Amino acid sequence: MTSREAKTGEALAEDYRQAGFNRRLGFGARPALVVIDFCLAYLDPESPLYAGVEDARASCQRVLTAARDAGIPVVHSRIEFQPGGADGGIFFRKVGALECLVQGSPLGAYGEGLAPVDGEIVVVKQYASSFFGTSLASTLTSMGVDTLIHTGVSTSGCVRATALDA
Structure with a gap:
């Protein structure tokens, strides 16, 4: 294989190991759970943003229950735009389906079993x-969180972007 050929599978994993990208940091002392965008816009089959993520929803509910039972802080994020989308800029204008996430839209509500409870933080x-x-x-930072557990919709978009920015 030449250096220009794409490596996959074990060859790619071995490249990462040799380059030192295989270290684990482990779990910190103060974790928090971030629940990203589990709103009806992604869960309702009639929504233009329906994602067919029933398995992810069920997994999120299990993780959310475990976090609450363990006393781990939970933060929810949700997408919401002002009517007309001025706060969404070009993103809102380009992706017409985002209109279903303007303030007051029923599709912006949390999915069943995924809504914040008292004391949980919501980031819009x-x-x-x-x-x-x-x-x-x-x-x-003010909560002293040193480890984030991410769950949400969609892995290739909002979950990934949140994980990278963490």
Whole structure:
């Protein structure tokens, strides 16, 4: 294989190991759970943003229950735009389906069993990352959080963006 050929599978994993990208940090002393965008817009088959994520929803409910039972702080993020989408910029104008997430839309409500309970923090966002343009970083810092557990919709978009910004 030449250096220009794409490596996959074990060859790629071995490259990462040799480069030192295989270290684990482990779980910290003060974790928090971030529940990202589990709203009806992604759960309702009639929604233009329906994602067919029933398995992820069930997994999220299990993780959410475990976090609450363990006393781990929970932060929810949700997408919401002002009517007309001025706070969503070009993103809102480009992706017409986001109109279902304007303030007051029933599709912006949390899915059954996924709504915040008293004492849980809610971060309202307009873009993919739960950190971008929100108070999430300062909130987690003030809580002394050193480990984030991520769950949400969609892994290739909002969950990934939030994980990268963490």
